Amino acid sequence: MTSAMTSDTHREQSLRARWQATTAAAGATPGLDPAPYADRLLTAWAEPQRRYHTTAHLADVLARIDVLADAAANRAEQAPDRPAVELAAWFHDAVYRPDRSENEERSAALAERALPELGIDEARTVEVARLVRLTITHDPAPGDANGELLCDADLGVLAGTAQEYAAYAAAVRAEYGFVPDEAFRAGRAAVLRRLLELPRLFRTAYGAAHWEAPARANLAAELADLGEADLGESGATRPPGM
Structure with missing residues (x-):
């Protein structure tokens, strides 16, 4: 196995573990296996038309969420709804066609369908979908701790x-x-x-x-x-x- 394949395998394993932990923290129904949803999301993130919006990008955004959330906690800043932000990261480019303009809307709609199936409550589902749509502009309102966290994590590549x-x-x-x-x-x-x-x-x-x-x-x-x-x-x- 090449080093690249090893890296990809390790990343996928880490992402699956993270999905399990995030859905549990977000209030998914206990005993309901979230793995099939991870399967579908990771398949989407690995579609052949992607070169930047890949599982590597997803992993990087999640890692930057960790950095930013930990820094905010150390400064006693307003605490974001971290499970909602992490779920939004998973869904924000789940639908991605570079020749289309409705990717974020379709990704948000996907979250709106999938999260209730996992038992995640309406308020958090609505917030996840809002955050996904916010990545169209990356322009959160002042005081939008969740939006600031997601948008900064997404733009951190710059x-x-x-x-x-x-x-x-x-x-x-x-x-x-x-x-x-x-x-x-x-x-x-x-x-x-x-x-x-x-x-x-x-x-x-x-x-x-x-x-x-x-x-x-x-x-x-x-x-x-x-x-x-x-x-x-x-x-x-x-x-x-x-």
Whole structure:
């Protein structure tokens, strides 16, 4: 078995264990096996059209949720509904077609069907679906602790090392391989400009302190590489990679 296969197997095992723990913490019916739902979700996250929105991305988002939630607890900040946020991470790209614009809506609808079947109550199901839909804009309202946690965890990839960011950008381009180069460059540049124009990329205290500056540097560097001065707004489809 290659090291890549070993890594993939270990990741899947870890994700299955995490799903078991998260659904239990969220109030799933005791004795009801959540494993078939994990099977379906992990199958979806491993679909062949994905290059960035894969199980590796899911695992990374969950890991960043841990970092952010632990930091918030240490600072005695408002406690998020962590099981709801983790469930939203599982569902936020469960439906993903790079040529479609309704991915988040369909992913939220999937959560709305699946979670009641697991016995998770209506209030938490509604919150999970809201959080999934929030990843369309990544713009939580002030004081939305759950939304801030999920959106920062999802956008944390922007703050990676230069090598990590390059791998992320390359994976995004591969997902949009059906888009001609000129159109992709225009659409991608428009997305990068919109992100850079935001007053804050990250809303949590940890994200603002540790991820804001490197993320902005990475975005600006990619925009410069694209030759943004020569690009217009045309060609944008879905915010690539978000």
